Amino acid sequence: MRLEVEIASKTFKSAAGELHDVIAGVAFALNAGEVGVLVGPSGCGKSTTLRILAGLDPDFQGRVSRPTGARIGFVFQEPRLLPWRSVEENVRLAAPLADESKLSALFEILELKAHRNHFPGELSLGLARRVALARAFAVEPELLILDEPLASLDTALASRLRDEIAMLVDGRSVITLLVTHDVDDAVRLGDRVILLSPRPARVLADLPIRTPRSARGEVEIAAIKSEITRRIDHCPTK
Amino acid sequence: MARLLSFAVFVAIWWIASLFAGDAKLPPPPAVLAAMIAEARSGNLFFHLGATLARVTLAFTLAMALGAAIGYLMGRVRLADRLGDPWLILLLNLPALVVIVLAYIWAGLTEVAAIAAIAINKLPTAIVTLREGARALDAALDEMATVFALPHWSRFRHVILPQLAPYIAAAARSGLSLVWKIVLVAELLGRPNGVGFEIGVAFQLFDIPLLLAYSLSFAAVVLLIETLLVQPFEARSSRWRPRAA
Numbered sequence: 504m505r506l507e508v509e510i511a512s513k514t515f516k517s518a519a520g521e522l523h524d525v526i527a528g529v530a531f532a533l534n535a536g537e538v539g540v541l542v543g544p545s546g547c548g549k550s551t552t553l554r555i556l557a558g559l560d561p562d563f564q565g566r567v568s569r570p571t572g573a574r575i576g577f578v579f580q581e582p583r584l585l586p587w588r589s590v591e592e593n594v595r596l597a598a599p600l601a602d603e604s605k606l607s608a609l610f611e612i613l614e615l616k617a618h619r620n621h622f623p624g625e626l627s628l629g630l631a632r633r634v635a636l637a638r639a640f641a642v643e644p645e646l647l648i649l650d651e652p653l654a655s656l657d658t659a660l661a662s663r664l665r666d667e668i669a670m671l672v673d674g675r676s677v678i679t680l681l682v683t684h685d686v687d688d689a690v691r692l693g694d695r696v697i698l699l700s701p702r703p704a705r706v707l708a709d710l711p712i713r714t715p716r717s718a719r720g721e722v723e724i725a726a727i728k729s730e731i732t733r734r735i736d737h738c739p740t741k
Numbered sequence: 742m743a744r745l746l747s748f749a750v751f752v753a754i755w756w757i758a759s760l761f762a763g764d765a766k767l768p769p770p771p772a773v774l775a776a777m778i779a780e781a782r783s784g785n786l787f788f789h790l791g792a793t794l795a796r797v798t799l800a801f802t803l804a805m806a807l808g809a810a811i812g813y814l815m816g817r818v819r820l821a822d823r824l825g826d827p828w829l830i831l832l833l834n835l836p837a838l839v840v841i842v843l844a845y846i847w848a849g850l851t852e853v854a855a856i857a858a859i860a861i862n863k864l865p866t867a868i869v870t871l872r873e874g875a876r877a878l879d880a881a882l883d884e885m886a887t888v889f890a891l892p893h894w895s896r897f898r899h900v901i902l903p904q905l906a907p908y909i910a911a912a913a914r915s916g917l918s919l920v921w922k923i924v925l926v927a928e929l930l931g932r933p934n935g936v937g938f939e940i941g942v943a944f945q946l947f948d949i950p951l952l953l954a955y956s957l958s959f960a961a962v963v964l965l966i967e968t969l970l971v972q973p974f975e976a977r978s979s980r981w982r983p984r985a986a
Contacts, residue, residue: 554884557888558887558888559884574890575888575889576889577888577889579881579884581881583881583884585882585900587981588899588903592899596889596891596895596899597889598889622981624981638889
């Protein structure tokens with residue numbers, strides 16, 4: 504099982520009718536069990552890339568090959584829950600086949616047990632993001648896509664959620680793709696960090712991290728981070 | 742409690758007004774109540790109310806079902822909107838009387854003609870409201886449903902229908918009041934029974950207690966349906982919303 508992405512170009516027409524180049528060449532491949540992280544400046548086309556490879560935007564030049572009929576779990580930047588359905592119903596609707604024991608385990612890990620019957624409007628943003636994570640994991644996806652799942656959360660909560668994501672991803676043979684602009688998150692979660700240039704997006708570097716997630720020490724993390732920062736700073740400007 | 746009070750105020754104002762206007766123009770509440778009881782005893786009241794209610798139910802259901810389907814289509818499919826729009830504007834602005842008279846001329850003084858005429862009057866407002874609802878559907882939730890491969894039925898029931906519910910409620914609310922208003926005209930013009938027919942008879946005989954007896958019974962039925970059917974539906978479909986002040 505393998506995800507191969509080759510987006511040669513993607514243009515976007517604004518409401519005023521002007522054409523904007525969003526992507527100018529993004530290509531990478533991920534194997535099952537691998538966590539790829541797209542890192543790039545804000546507005547560089549990361550979310551657009553995700554939408555294309557989830558099949559939500561067919562209007563681009565290039566090719567995306569993902570396992571046919573692959574179940575997709577998508578955590579959008581905003582939680583995108585159905586406000587008129589309870590937390591549990593939101594998860595069950597996406598994953599009608601998930602059994603009770605699996606769901607309880609998931610709610611337990613994400614600390615959502617007390618909120619099963621709440622409506623999304625009654626949750627904080629942090630809780631709503633966790634429901635979105637629960638929904639994506641409940642479908643037991645073959646392709647898991649996370650679009651800045653930790654943005655706008657306080658550091659303590661973000662680092663806890665990051666550990667939870669790592670725990671959920673480990674031990675599943677799933678292709679995971681995470682988008683973030685936080686280098687720390689990228690290095691702690693990823694097996695492969697793909698650096699993107701400012702808009703229109705190109706791949707600046709494709710850096711594999713060989714040490715398993717759990718074995719990465721702080722020294723090594725700092726070293727990889729400084730390597731990434733160096734690459735970003737030396738990005739060839741057009 | 743507040744409702745009871747407001748009803749008492751209504752009766753009081755009516756009673757006082759009848760003292761000034763005189764029995765001939767505005768009979769006091771007891772006279773109307775007596776007429777109402779007499780009509781109820783003879784069974785006429787229920788027969789005519791029943792006939793009117795049956796017409797309202799049929800015409801309302803027909804117009805809501807057709808209107809929702811057409812409105813949804815016009816809100817989602819551009820071509821349908823372009824094709825349907827001139828018809829819609831025509832229907833919206835066609836006076837109810839024209840539709841009713843033409844229906845009776847073309848289809849005869851029949852039940853089908855009456856119900857069709859009432860439904861056609863209500864149809865365009867249902868279409869307009871549901872079209873707005875379909876246009877306002879959240880694309881973000883649509884994408885979510887696509888990514889998670891929600892089956893058609895589940896997508897309709899859990900993603901689309903709840904978004905349309907306020908629009909359906911608005912269409913039902915305004916449509917029901919329109920139907921109540923038009924059904925009596927249709928009955929007056931071409932049916933041998935129903936509240937509209939009885940009011941026509943009372944008008945010709947200048948029997949004001951009878952006229953008011955039917956009008957108020959009719960109003961009572963409308964209020965009952967509003968409280969027992971329309972409002973609970975609205976409350977249920979918006980139970981997830983934080984309480985408005």
